[in-house]
Amino acid sequence: MELDIIKIASDTTNVKDLKIFTHKSKMKNSMCGDIIAFKLNIKNGFIKDVGYKFKSCIYCQASASLLSKYLINKDLRKIKIFLNSLTKYYENDNYILKGKLVKVFNKRNFKRKDCIYLPVKTITHALNVKI
Known part of the structure; x- marks a missing residue:
């Protein structure tokens, strides 16, 4: 495990x-039992x-921390595009992300x-986004 993950989490x-x-x-992640809840204003x-509560591993915590900071003061249209790019990453290990997300969403953590995608799924569900 990298120190970056611990620092972000x-x-x-x-x-x-x-x-x-x-x-x-x-x-809830049915594979490992991670639980996360998001509330958005x-x-x-x-x-x-954005507020969230969790009972999860450090990877889920790091993902939630990055995502929650990114979302604040963002336009919903941009967020939908952003969530779509994270879903592409999740579905295809050849999809490349850029920026700060790479510290969590990368091939080493694939x-x-x-665990990493659970916060994305939860936010997508909260916003009722079809991806």
């Missing part, structure tokens, strides 16, 4: 229970705040892709 800025939210979803087509 240790950023718990958005680990909180939002009291004001418009969308929510909770999912969306206003005028932008995600204004065997843990179900």
